[in-house]
Amino acid sequence: MTQPLKKECQSNYKISFQWKDLNLFVDLAGEFGLKNLNAFTEEIKREISRQKTQSMTFDLSGICYLDSAAALALVQIEKESVSRNIPCRLINLSDEAKGIFSVIHEDALTHLPIHAEKSGEGVISQMGQASIYLARDFVNFVTFIGELLVALAYTLRHPRTLRGKDVLFYVRRAGVDGLPIVALIGLLMGLIMAFMSYLQFRQFGANIYVPALVSFAMVKELGPIMTAILVAGRSGSAFAAEIGTMVVNEEVDALQTMSFDPVRFLAIPKVLATVIVVPILTIYADLAGILGGMIIGITSLDLTVKTYITQSMKTIQVFDVVTSLVKAAVFAGLISAIGCQRGFQVRSGAQDVGKYTTSAVVAAIFLIVLTDSIFAVMLYYVKRYSII
Amino acid sequence: METSKNTPIITVKNLTARFGNNIVFEDVSFEVNKGEVLVIVGESGCGKSTLLRIMIGLQKPTAGQVLFQGTDIINAREEDLHLYRQNIGVLFQSGALFSSMTIKENIALPLSEYTDLSSDTIDQIIKMKLGMVNLAGYENHHPSELSGGMRKRAGIARAMALDPSVLFFDELSAGLDPVTAVELDNLIIKTNEALGTTMVIVTHELESIYKIAHRVLMLDKEAKGMIAEGKPMELKEKATDPRVKSFFLRQLPSASAEQRFYDN
Numbered sequence: 001m002t003q004p005l006k007k008e009c010q011s012n013y014k015i016s017f018q019w020k021d022l023n024l025f026v027d028l029a030g031e032f033g034l035k036n037l038n039a040f041t042e043e044i045k046r047e048i049s050r051q052k053t054q055s056m057t058f059d060l061s062g063i064c065y066l067d068s069a070a071a072l073a074l075v076q077i078e079k080e081s082v083s084r085n086i087p088c089r090l091i092n093l094s095d096e097a098k099g100i101f102s103v104i105h106e107d108a109l110t111h112l113p114i115h116a117e118k119s120g121e122g123v124i125s126q127m128g129q130a131s132i133y134l135a136r137d138f139v140n141f142v143t144f145i146g147e148l149l150v151a152l153a154y155t156l157r158h159p160r161t162l163r164g165k166d167v168l169f170y171v172r173r174a175g176v177d178g179l180p181i182v183a184l185i186g187l188l189m190g191l192i193m194a195f196m197s198y199l200q201f202r203q204f205g206a207n208i209y210v211p212a213l214v215s216f217a218m219v220k221e222l223g224p225i226m227t228a229i230l231v232a233g234r235s236g237s238a239f240a241a242e243i244g245t246m247v248v249n250e251e252v253d254a255l256q257t258m259s260f261d262p263v264r265f266l267a268i269p270k271v272l273a274t275v276i277v278v279p280i281l282t283i284y285a286d287l288a289g290i291l292g293g294m295i296i297g298i299t300s301l302d303l304t305v306k307t308y309i310t311q312s313m314k315t316i317q318v319f320d321v322v323t324s325l326v327k328a329a330v331f332a333g334l335i336s337a338i339g340c341q342r343g344f345q346v347r348s349g350a351q352d353v354g355k356y357t358t359s360a361v362v363a364a365i366f367l368i369v370l371t372d373s374i375f376a377v378m379l380y381y382v383k384r385y386s387i388i
Numbered sequence: 389m390e391t392s393k394n395t396p397i398i399t400v401k402n403l404t405a406r407f408g409n410n411i412v413f414e415d416v417s418f419e420v421n422k423g424e425v426l427v428i429v430g431e432s433g434c435g436k437s438t439l440l441r442i443m444i445g446l447q448k449p450t451a452g453q454v455l456f457q458g459t460d461i462i463n464a465r466e467e468d469l470h471l472y473r474q475n476i477g478v479l480f481q482s483g484a485l486f487s488s489m490t491i492k493e494n495i496a497l498p499l500s501e502y503t504d505l506s507s508d509t510i511d512q513i514i515k516m517k518l519g520m521v522n523l524a525g526y527e528n529h530h531p532s533e534l535s536g537g538m539r540k541r542a543g544i545a546r547a548m549a550l551d552p553s554v555l556f557f558d559e560l561s562a563g564l565d566p567v568t569a570v571e572l573d574n575l576i577i578k579t580n581e582a583l584g585t586t587m588v589i590v591t592h593e594l595e596s597i598y599k600i601a602h603r604v605l606m607l608d609k610e611a612k613g614m615i616a617e618g619k620p621m622e623l624k625e626k627a628t629d630p631r632v633k634s635f636f637l638r639q640l641p642s643a644s645a646e647q648r649f650y651d652n
Contacts, residue, residue: 246486254484257444258498259473 009064013040017047022054029062032070041073048077053086061092071100141363144263144341148271151264166269167276174235175277179284181234182227186285189222190214190292198300207301211311214293215286219316223286224324225372228331231278232364236339239270240360243343244353252344267340271333278332279325286324319383327375334371335364397422397554397586398443403452405438412438413613416452418605420554425580425587427597427620429635430607436590437558439607443588444478444556445469456554474502477547481559483539485531491518491542492527498549517545521575537568544575548585555579557589561596569593576600594638598624606632 013030024047032040048056058074060066074090081088093101121129155162197213243266246252255262290312297303303311342360346352396419405412412435420426428436441447443454445461453460461472485494495514499505505513518524521541531539540560547555560576561569573596579585580600591597597604597620604623606616608631616623616632624636633639 249482249487250480250484251486253441253446254478254480254486256446257473257476257478258501259470260497260501 012036014062015040015043019051022052024048024053024056026056026058027062028058028060029064031065032063032074033065033067034069037069037073040070041077044077048081053081056081056086056088058088058090059092060090060094060097063094063097066097066100068100068103071097072104075101075104140345141338141341144344145337147263148267148337148340151261151268152271154261154264155268161264162272163265163269167273170235170270170273171277173238174231174274175281178231178234178277178281182230182281182285183288185226185230186218186223186288187292189226190218190289190294191296192292193217193222193289194293194296195300198296207303208307208311210301211290211293211297211303211308212315215290215312216315216320218286218289218293219320219324221372223282223289224328224331225368227278227282227285227328228335228368229365231274231281231332232335232339232361232368235270235274236335236360236364237357239336239339240342240346240357241353243267243340244346244356247344247346248348248350248353262344263340266343267337270340271336274332274336275329278335279328282325282328323375323379327372330371330375331368334367338364338367395422396420397457398588399453399455400439400443401453401455403439403442403454404450405435405442405447406450411612413607416607416614418614418617420586420588421603422553423580423584423586424602425576425589425600427589427591427601427604428607429590429592429597429604431609431635434607434609436607440556440558440588440590444476445473474498474550475553477544477550477552477555479540479543479547479555479557479560481562483531483536483543485539485542485546487531490528490530491523491534491545494531494542495546495549498546502550513549514545517548518542520548520579521545522571535568537564537571540564540568540572541575544572544579548579551583552585554586554588557587557591560589560591561593562591569596573599594636606635 009031011031013028013032013036016027016029018025018027026044026047028040056078058078060074078088078090090101194210194214197210198207201207201209243252246266252262252266255265293312294305294308297308298305339360342356342363346356398420400416400418400420403416404414416439428439430436438447442449442462449462452462454462456472456475459468459472461469464472485491486497489497492511492514495517496510499510499513503510514527515524518526521544523538523541523545526534526538526542531542534542544555557576560572564572576587576589577600580587589600601620604616604618604620605614606623607613608615611631615629616627618627620636623632627633627636
């Protein structure tokens, strides 16, 4: 709070000290505020500490500008001297100055400076808490998957309750709108892979295996994983942010009071749409990757389009394509489920929305990689023992 | 304004709400009579919104019961809770309209979910509801295109879509200009008188309270429960409890509530 006390005010402050025996008289004149707070308090304290003092009197009649911070500093000087049994008085306060002094709360004088509370926990305790948090997070996610499956079963039994319009909306959002970036990244991956493998293979004349490597890697691993990571970044985060904002705006509460199941109403269309589009996007990513490899094959490896396609087709088996699409669908389910679950975890405020949106992407990528590892081991044994 | 009937439609029995060790309120009991406008007041943090959330089934209390026409909704089976929710309408503080839908779609949502009416009939009902809240012609607007007061009115239209027997309002006039607040008050009175809808309202606005309330309940943070119940003017004029008087007379409980270094 700042308030000019007089219209004509000299720009700086002036302090006159007068000693009468051991009594100090301080005349204050000019401006006293935040900009010169340190300077004038230092000057006054220096004078007080110069010699023994019996009493102090501060004459405020010459002050033409005083703000609340300067008033607080003067009151603190007064309190300090009183605590040392040195009587101290502030005299000749104008009505305006009294008004400014009246806003000083006792708390500001008696409490210690504010420091942010430091967590006094050790590394072990913090690790323990993080472990508990992770365990709870896992339980929450599993519970949500359960709720999602119940809602999905209900939707399958009552297909009319499915909000088809919403499903189509998210198909467009997650699929059609995401197609250009998925195709572009797929193409570049194919290009890079073909070029790097060409540099190695040409040393022992094995250029003919470049198409096989590119198509095998794209279909088996890179296509599904890369598409899933892109969808997690684009759509998983969007799902979390959208539902989180709805929680903050009480829209989810409104749904519940209207007896709608928020999971069925908000999550099911998103999950279904993602499970439909991610395998399709994966096919596009695979084709784009093979096309990227083909560009290098034709321009650098002297291969014809026909040779490149034949070599690629020799490598890819139906089993690989099917498992790749199954993997993509599982990734899609995980991405959308974690996105929706994180959205429902939001409690209040924009900060919470940001926190859970980030968490949705990080958790989705982690789950994608983890699930891919499980698939890799599982498919190895499936093929080895020819279950399929 | 007097309620014509004194039949309880909602009975709250010994309700207690706690968050960890923090007691919000304890042993709160009261009844909401059919057709009355009951206003819940109290300082911030006294548990008004928690009480409302428990009454609409969004939150479980630590102990106690909320009976709707004799059925406990706290421990109700899913089907009973489902039925209860179709009998109530809620207006949240922000309106809580679904931002991705138009006003028409917002109001149509409960109608298409819980009735087998044709789309033409639903359209007619939507027009009627919007007309009731003076928003005729705004069917195809999105909530973001409306002002705060209009969003609240649209929220009321959605809450009234299924002609519920009880309407709940959280912070009815919060953030509204005085004229819009009066419009909402008039809408509440008109709806209550015309349709006989029971209303439970959480608000701080004294002018609104005097105008719309048949009965007022006052919660207190320190007492952790209900400290007054009665008609608003009676509470204003006859209350002896200093906390009730200070609320209705807009005064601080005591003049020297805060210690100042230099008081004028």
